[in-house]
Amino acid sequence: MLNYTLHRILIMIPTLLVISFVTFVIINLPPGDYLSNQIQELKSSGDTAALERVEFMRREYGLDRPFMEQYAAWLGIWPGQKGFSGLLQGDWGWSFEHDLPVSEVVGDRLMLTFILNFSTILFTWAVAFPIGVYAATNQYSWGDHGLTLLGYIGLATPNFLLALVLMYFANVEFGLSIGGIMDPQFLGQPWSWDKARSVLDHLWIPVIVIGTSGTAGMIRRLRANLLDELQKQYVVTARAKGMPPTRLLLKYPLRMALNPFIADIGSLLPSVISGSAIVAVVLSLQTSGPMLLDALQSQDQYLAGSFLMFLSLLAVIGTFISDLLLAALDPRIRLTGGMAK
Amino acid sequence: MIAPGAKRFRYPRQALHSAYALACIGMAIGFGPLLFAQPAPLFRWLLGTMGVLFLVYFARTVVRQRTRIEVDASGIGARGPLGVVIRWDDVRAVRLNYYSTRPDRSGGWMEFIVKGPRRSVRVESTLDGFVELVGETLRALRGRGIELDERSQANLRALGLSG
Numbered sequence A: 001m002l003n004y005t006l007h008r009i010l011i012m013i014p015t016l017l018v019i020s021f022v023t024f025v026i027i028n029l030p031p032g033d034y035l036s037n038q039i040q041e042l043k044s045s046g047d048t049a050a051l052e053r054v055e056f057m058r059r060e061y062g063l064d065r066p067f068m069e070q071y072a073a074w075l076g077i078w079p080g081q082k083g084f085s086g087l088l089q090g091d092w093g094w095s096f097e098h099d100l101p102v103s104e105v106v107g108d109r110l111m112l113t114f115i116l117n118f119s120t121i122l123f124t125w126a127v128a129f130p131i132g133v134y135a136a137t138n139q140y141s142w143g144d145h146g147l148t149l150l151g152y153i154g155l156a157t158p159n160f161l162l163a164l165v166l167m168y169f170a171n172v173e174f175g176l177s178i179g180g181i182m183d184p185q186f187l188g189q190p191w192s193w194d195k196a197r198s199v200l201d202h203l204w205i206p207v208i209v210i211g212t213s214g215t216a217g218m219i220r221r222l223r224a225n226l227l228d229e230l231q232k233q234y235v236v237t238a239r240a241k242g243m244p245p246t247r248l249l250l251k252y253p254l255r256m257a258l259n260p261f262i263a264d265i266g267s268l269l270p271s272v273i274s275g276s277a278i279v280a281v282v283l284s285l286q287t288s289g290p291m292l293l294d295a296l297q298s299q300d301q302y303l304a305g306s307f308l309m310f311l312s313l314l315a316v317i318g319t320f321i322s323d324l325l326l327a328a329l330d331p332r333i334r335l336t337g338g339m340a341k
Numbered sequence B: 001m002i003a004p005g006a007k008r009f010r011y012p013r014q015a016l017h018s019a020y021a022l023a024c025i026g027m028a029i030g031f032g033p034l035l036f037a038q039p040a041p042l043f044r045w046l047l048g049t050m051g052v053l054f055l056v057y058f059a060r061t062v063v064r065q066r067t068r069i070e071v072d073a074s075g076i077g078a079r080g081p082l083g084v085v086i087r088w089d090d091v092r093a094v095r096l097n098y099y100s101t102r103p104d105r106s107g108g109w110m111e112f113i114v115k116g117p118r119r120s121v122r123v124e125s126t127l128d129g130f131v132e133l134v135g136e137t138l139r140a141l142r143g144r145g146i147e148l149d150e151r152s153q154a155n156l157r158a159l160g161l162s163g
Helices: A002-028 A034-045 A048-060 A067-075 A102-137 A142-156 A159-174 A193-230 A233-240 A245-251 A253-257 A259-263 A265-274 A277-282 A288-297 A301-329 B013-036 B041-065 B130-141 B150-159
Strands: B007-009 B068-071 B075-079 B084-087 B093-099 B109-115 B120-124
Touching: A002 A067, A002 A301, A002 B013, A002 B041, A102 A142, A102 A193, A102 A288, A102 A301, A142 A193, A159 A193, A159 A277, A193 A253, A193 A259, A193 A277, A233 A245, A245 A253, A259 A301, A277 A288, A288 A301, B007 B130, B013 B041, B068 B130, B075 B120, B084 B120, B093 B130, B093 B150, B109 B130, B120 B130, B130 B150
Parallel strands: none
Antiparallel strands: B007 B068, B068 B075, B075 B084, B093 B109, B109 B120
16 A cells, blocks of 8 residues: 555656646636736726836836746745745745735635535435435335436436525525525624534535535445445355345445445545536625636635635545545455556 | 575566656656755655655655565565564455556556554565465465455455455
């Protein structure tokens, strides 16, 4: 396992470097930058003092330097105006649009996004796991057919549409406004019990909206995997030897069928932070998705770039963790693959 | 313990050189930024841990270079620094695992583990004569009540040996 772990770590490093480079290229692709756009506006209004300040910021953040130097300084592997001060040093840069350090702009939203999406993951697993096991162990029963139908409906319904429908019904039928992730009076306030309770009161709608399609997909995969395992020779042999069905199910097939849950960790980690931007816009949630969209639209390059890089780091770490868990759980050769010395 | 007529196996020079290169690259990436880029505390911990892991890997490669695996009628042993000998009667379990870092799980390597009462002999498929070693071990353990799990049996079949 040590060998495997180290090989995986060494694959992570170039992967992250390539992702960081691509991220930096993409956020620099549109002509000009945020400050260029600002300069145009200030020139047209004749505000020379502000123009000087913008020029100062351009030098301060190295926007007048060659592209590769900007990239290396942003990463923190090349000294900029303030010495080594980039992602590696924990400096996410400055949000030109909010006129604040990126870490301050992102701060509260990251926490709210984490709470929302972590709850969604728990909801997905808590619902999908028992239903998937039931559907596989009672194949072609009425329950299996009914749950399969529900699963297909869940998969086929876009999240934002479900959000709109729920908002409509909650408003028309119950007179409830379910937009937002907390009551408006708590926005921007420090955390308190009342604020936490308000978040919990609002949380269930986005959790159901975001979690439905994931739950349906997870049920389908768990059912298919478990059915596959249950038909294998070792299960038939154990059954023939008189092993109790529940013990048999829990001891091997279920463990093997857990692979997709573990493999999902890779994609779950970044979605815990970024997930469901469109749903967040529809439901007016104060999470990080809409903020990322705004940053990309306004070319707020440090905010967008640092945030994308953070998401990529989470994706790579998530994949690393899931690969380690999968290797520990099932270190078996796939006969379609080869084996080298 | 191991008789003079024992079969001996060693890691080939090329595999050891690759392992040294891997360890050096890892240590450079781990310790390098710590020396010149003053990373944030979180990254300092991450990079430091990574560097230490590769340092351990380097040390393990040195041990491997100086170790030879021996098999005879009485047991299996690793002779060298941190050496261990396990008599066939003391073997508790045998595993054959497969690892690959590619998504299609091709181009990976195997790890053969013979567990004794306290310590284990671990051998990777880069060893010269790996298949022969696995075959010899399984032959010696036949009839001693050691059962292979389903994963190990699948991996054995891929090696052309039956569990």
